[in-house]
Amino acid sequence: MIFKVYYQETIKQVPVREKTKAIYVEGESERDVRTKLADRPYNIEFVTALEGPFLAYEKQNEDFKVLEIG
Incomplete structure (x- = not known):
């Protein structure tokens, strides 16, 4: 999940x-x-899961890059 x-x-x-x-x-x-x-x-303020239309919307952003931290 992203x-x-x-x-x-x-x-x-x-x-x-x-x-x-x-x-x-x-x-x-x-x-x-x-x-x-x-x-x-980092001072983390908020973490939210992205699914469905919310994920599709974020993927349209040119800065959309998913960090895969092991």
Whole structure:
């Protein structure tokens, strides 16, 4: 399953909408995705699963690249 992760680049950075970034990560669950990203200095705001029309819409974005973290 593919998840969209909204994050700030550093743990100390306060969440501000204009500075929020998003990445796409393949994983089995939200917990799995958070575990895969634990070694990165991200301040994760929100993780959401993408399915059906939501996934199709995101795939239209030119920046759509799925991170496959082992």
